[in-house]
Amino acid sequence: MAVPIRTAVAALCAGLAASLLGGGPARAGQDTGSAAHVWTVSAPGPGAAAQAPRARVSLDGTTGTLDLSVSRGGRTVIEPSPVGIRTERADLSQGLRFLHRTDRLVDERYRTKSGKRLDRRSWMNETRLSFGTAAGARFDLVVRAAADGVAYRYVLPGGYGDVLGETSAFTLPADARAWLSAYRADNEGQFAEYSAGSAPTGSYSDQALFATDGGYTLLAESGLSGAYSGARLAHDQGSGTYRVTLADDRIHSTGGPLATPWRAMVTGSLATVTRSTFTDDLAPASRVADTSWIRPGTVLWTWLAGGRAAGQSLTAQQAYVYYAAARHWPYEAVDAGWYFRSDQWDTTDPDWQTDSWLPQLTAYARAKGVGIVVWIHQRDLDTPEERAQWLPTLERWGVKGVKIDFMNSESQSMLQWYDAILKETAEHHLMVDFHGSTIPKGIQRTWPQVMTMEGVGGEEKRTNTSAHLTTLPFTRNVLGSMDFTPGGFQRVGQRPNSDAAEAGLAVTYESGLQMLAGSPESYDARPLARDFLAQLPAAWDDTRLLAGAPGREAVLARRGGDRWFLGGVYAGPARTAGVPLSLGAGRWLVETIRDGAGGLVQDRRVVRGGDTLGVDVVAGGGFAGIACRWHPGVTTCHR
Template identity: 75%
Template sequence: MAVPIRTTVAALCAGLMATLFTTVPAQAGQREHVWAVSEAAHAPRARISLDDTTGKLSLSVSRDGRTVLEPSPVGIVTEQADLSQGLRFLHRKDRQVNERYRTTSGKRLDRKVRMQETRLSFAGADGARVDLVVRASADGVAYRYVLPAGHGDVLGEASAFNLPADAGAWLSTYRVDNEGQFAQYTAATAPTGAYSEQALFSTPGGYALLAESDLTGSYSGAQLAHTQGTGSYRIQLADQRVHTDGALATTWRAMVTGDLATVTRSTFTDDLAPSAKVADRSWIKPGTVLWTWLAGGKEAGQSLAAQKAYVDYAAERGWPYEAVDAGWYYKPGEWDITDPDWQTNSWMPELVEYARAKGVGIVVWIHQRDLDTPEERAQWLPTLERWGVKGVKIDFMNSEAQSMLQWYDIILPETAAHHLMVDFHGSTIPKGIQRTWPQVMTLEGVGGEEKRTNTAAHLTTLPFTRNVIGSMDFTPGAFQRVGLRPNSDAAEVGLTVAYESGLQMFAGTPASYDERPLARAYFDQVPAAWDDTRLLAGAPGQEAVVARRSGNRWFIGGVYAGAARTAEVPVNLGPGRWLVQTIQDGAEGLVQDSRVLRNGDTLSADIVANGGFAALACPWRPGVTTCYR
């Protein structure tokens, strides 16, 4: 009887997996145990090794036999035990993680997860226990420590990432608000110091982006400590002592890896995070936002008349939200919150009702210090919900210490309970939070449009670093900031697509949009949630061309650093012919061009120095002359 091909392939795959997940037995003279974890033959392969002499663990990552991560120390130290050495192997357990989930925002709404998980259990010299849980998928490797109750507070990790010394490195100096600029080095030549964990490296086995996932108040945030001359980047926790009560599963130490297109498209850090804790998500609606801070500053925030004018403009354009930033609950020199009649005296309910009648939702800024006690949250959150406010932009957390992460653990369910979407500023970066708490539409954690020192190289690095981790509130579109931003007008249009954000805040003034009707018309089309994302061309620090699909239309954003050039971008959007309408910089301002291209053709675009372009593509057939609706 003939054996079906499908059965044969399945048997071969099962045999391959059995080979990959076999523990190398200890033999005479052998001084280590070795375990390998991989999801498929050509996927990243994690190799965990226990030195039987020292009892130290290390982990390395390769792809198709080529190094991604060199053997790197693994271990954790608690009050009760040093679990970074003196370990002996107890047992292992394997399972496959298969999940499907849907997000409310992000680079791809529908997600499919397939990971291989290996759990290795060890005992320390004094009998203390620790489990090392390792997961591997097609686009990443991650591990975490699991400790039983009674281990005491965590004093630190031995965890480090050892990269090849000559690996290309794109690093951001660590700041508590995660707003440092990215600069390029090699792994060894980067100056001694602390760096954000969202660090990108180019290795013989592909690109590798370091990250975290499932970071909560049970643990502490991390930064990378580096000494110049080595390729080692050590995990340094924000707290010298992480307080624990009972069993503990630490954050995932993650590495997104593959070619640049794979890294850019990856949802690995979301995939590692717990499932959504919000059952009814019908009220969570991503969208574009007219943001008034760079357009009018605090003075606009103190004026009901000014805010109504912004609402009128958003309604005219069909933009679904308007954001009222700092100033709306200020009195000159003091906080309105000190006034017992502040809720009665506020003009916000009038603005919300005015906006609602015009089909515009209101998002309001609020300082974290006004939400840091139960009494303040009980005062603010129900009131904002009663007024009809759609979302809150919470600012100035400026910490990844355990105490602040515990505050996040409180504010997240409370904002969900009051049907308030959230934009965190002065914050941590997403780290899986958007899967677990889908009302979190975006987070800052980036050197964004407000900065006066950004470089074009920084702008072209963000799609491969910070924005890989999750939604990024860069606030593009500030055309009025000529001389304060490093890019061209066409590049500024392109940023609205190159950078993903569930609430995409347009930072320009109405006058600046009216002076650029092509940009304004493009903004009218841009959605804030996507069905798919593809990298069409890219090199960190040099260029990034990202295509995002909504329905049957592809939006394309290209940003460049360096001299003027003619860009040649492959149109890999799907079979058939495509009508592609581009916006580029011209001698007299923005210009538009339309052409019909077959899939696989090259799109040429004239790029000015530190410039870019935007495009909208839709399926072409006879009679189709525009992709705009």
Template identity: 80%
Template sequence: MAVPIRTAVAGLCAGLVATLLITGPAQAEPPHDQVWAVSTSAHTPRARISLDDTTGTLSLAVSRDGRTVIEPSPVGIVTEQADLSKELRFLHRKDRRIEERYRTKSGKRLDRTVRMNETRLSFATTAGARLDLVVRASADGVAYHYVLPAGHGDVLGETSAFTLPPDASAWLSTYRPDNEGQFVQYTAATAPTGAYSPQALFATDGGYTLLAESDLTGAYSGARLTHDQGTGTYRVKLADDRVRTDGSLSTPWRAMVTGDLATVTRSTFTDDLAPASKVRDTSWIRPGTVLWTWLAGGREAGQSLAAQKAYVDYAAERGWPYEAVDAGWYFKPDEWDTTDPNWQTNSWMPELVEHARAKGVGIIVWIHQRELDTPAERAQWLPTLERWGVKGVKIDFMDSEAQSMLQWYDAILKETAAHHLLVDFHGSTIPKGMQRTWPQVMTLEGVAGEEKRTNTAAHLTALPFTRNVIGSMDFTPGAFQRVGLRPNSDAAETGLAVTYESGLQMYAGTPESYDARPLARAFYDQLPAAWDDTRLLAGRPGQEAVLARRSGDRWFLGGVYAGAARTADVPLTVGPGKWLVETIKDGTGGLVQDRQVLRGGDTLRVDVVAGGGFAGIACPWRPGLSTCHR
């Protein structure tokens, strides 16, 4: 849960903050100046909100160090009762400083510090309809949302949009309800006409900017971006033509994560915007690595108790804390005998859970969303899984961000927390702050992951700067047996378990494929699934991504590259002193390992094959130290 350090609200302190950091009108209704700015310091992102005196329309622009991040872009919302995108007049402003510390159970780093300035601008139409525009700015982003009083009626849409310079580089994913599109590079203007994922990355002279959402719940509707080729404008379109409302409304945050590429990659801005944890006791929530059996054995393995016990035994030998049982382990609904106390399963799941418990392994089970669709179904399934001792659920095939499905998410999040079940969502939305509010959510798919057979190396190198910025991503690396079905080398595949962050890092290989690659297997044996810190060592979206993640005093390294073979030069910016660095790379006969001692800040040189990469560990060096493995 968040622990406030200080929250300064309207009054003397807020007035002083506003005087120093927020320019604009000092009186309630200034006669000429209709411009407000919000930032935390001179060198951080600066939001500029403007009210056109003639049309009464609002726009918002973002800059950093005087350079363009987002050009002036429309702001507004339309309801049944009023068009709150035009003919607005300014009423008043309220400012406050937000400072918080909170701790998560998974993610890029466990301990988080939040420092934001917030400005709340109140407007009204000539007919008296009210709109509050709330804008927040931090060192790594700008966000805004709308607050409406009761009586505004259902929401019919937003006029919100983001306008980029036409020549801005853009990495976009064609919109899909399951968020499983590939990221492709365009410019802002040349991207084809169509709908795109709301998580879109742009590069301007002000640095990189990732568009995102936060605090999306069943009170509203999910969004996508729509674009007409030839322009740099990306408009917000809701999943529902009508968003049902009851009483007052605070819409989700429209967020712009911005800074240099390292800042964007490391950012927790969308989590920082989200509500504090609603789970009081989080002691049962434990991230970890998982042996996942679907790509290893498919439905046939899911139907076999003997196969699942063998997978559990392998996970136990490796020290991997979880094993996931995918589709096939329970009967179809029309085959259930509800007079049987084990009616949800073909009766062997409790036996498997007990076998795994004795070995120190927790069981995660796959389940289709349709089995959990109603309160009655959830009341049958969730207590039963908890009683058996199942540790978590992988829920699949939501495939929607419509308001009705988001309301289902609201229910299942509350109920899985009550039954102490970890959660992995597939065919799903993306986190959007969910993991701060509901820390039992260890990971979500929402990505074109390892199961896809059309992924490109460029897509793999774009993900750390796009989808994985938002929160944990269940890409399921480690599918070594899928040679020819994945675009990368074995060394790159090994490193993906670090390059991609996931609170449940599900390894997608077969035991035989790990045993055939003992260096990769030993590397996976060392990997945690929760991190004390994350740093980008080198990166260009669509070309290369090298990340370092710290656990204790060790840094784990993962690099993935697109294009031709090369010698990669990676700055070892993991701290001062000497470091023993072990790297796993592709050799002529398979994976090979190098060891060298480098100083912090030195260049780590790694030979990379075409579509390749590497994995590594850096630990503080001392005389006589021969390995980073423990």
């Protein structure tokens, strides 16, 4: 019997629509109910397809399971990796059927207060794939692709109960090089190099870097809040798969819709990964309307110069304020010892605040043009009542920022505490430095008063290695400001690097509040380093990687105004390092500080943009430098 033309055309149109929605035709010999579907998502922009990452999502028509892979320039970055989530009332990891697809362009411009550069653009394609089960459960898989990364998240309607876990994972070629940090609640582990398959069985931080023939890929997370819990990676030796596990066995639901954090893959050349702001670009927009009170800058922090013995008294702290003012450093940090715990105070006494000498210090510092940042233990801010005591009081005293320590958890309950403290510090105009903390996961875009976070094996660690120092610019510091606290010159024999490298770390490592961990005496003994640190801008306009190999060398250039600041750190033997001066055409005056036989030495030379700058570095050493445009009459880049 002949099929009417109108019916045949309708069938053809339906088939074409199904093919377009599914990203490809059904497999031969199967009906559309059991066929595999494939969808691809690429970065926007002409010519982006050549080197930008491309995500590929596949639905197995037999098992109803999803996987996601990533390629770049036709080469594998992430192999097909499972995708899915399980809740109390629905298993959304298998038995799935495709429902529909929607696409949109994300194009957002925003400005930050600190970071690799202040002006940002979040420009990415987004595809939302909706799936359902035979029992009627449904969810959306949202995939985004940008020039420097791919990310996905799950969006669930309300009424599905608590989240019990994800089947999310990342599968790498087993021979891919890997730089991993064993998981610690404070995120202060060292990074070590393995292959993806040879890494020992265990849990690792989700800031994991891999190198394949498709380039470098840094795994990350963004958009984390108290609606969920933090992620880490679980790995079995011999496998290239790293499974996402959560801090909580059960994530409590509010009963409403849920959008999980982004599972992000920052990918590209090493320079692209290092310069990327992808995890910030994914995060929600700023929730602070007026940011005029948020001011980054250099901080004098003397705790590593002797702890309480460094002078936890008004007289000692006034001396430090005086020193900071002389260097034009805008802040001085007061660590433990300045206050009694709030549960020891009689807050019914109207004079309870006088138990601290801090108000006198802030008044003295204000007259000198210096702001005060204070350390405080999280246990003294963990209830609404304690925060209502502390935060308004600190604001009234004129304190500019709080350094909150010892959260040591990414559980949902602790993340809910973060949600509360972030809102309240913004209300009381207090900048924040989190220690013993999670790592930045888009938090600095959403809450720009977060100037920096620890979450790193920093200067205070006596077991750090040169290899660890040269890996951090490509792992932890990619994700946001890092309070490594460089400048601890007095710690001779307790750090693996040289004095010139120590000066350069203030540039190599970005931090909105760059806390310099030395003593005034140690700076005065090294006037070249002291004067270099006094030149540091409050924030950076741009960042470039000049040379790098994780675990071996890292040389970064950061621009402040019309000057570029250089910082280099190296592992291994002494050498003459070659640094491509990729700062722009024309002539540049470059001033470098290196290690000499009798201490620090400064060199000046005029070179052309694109030339290779030769710098002598000692074993485990490095350098610091400033580059400015040269023309006749210019003899120094210092101001």
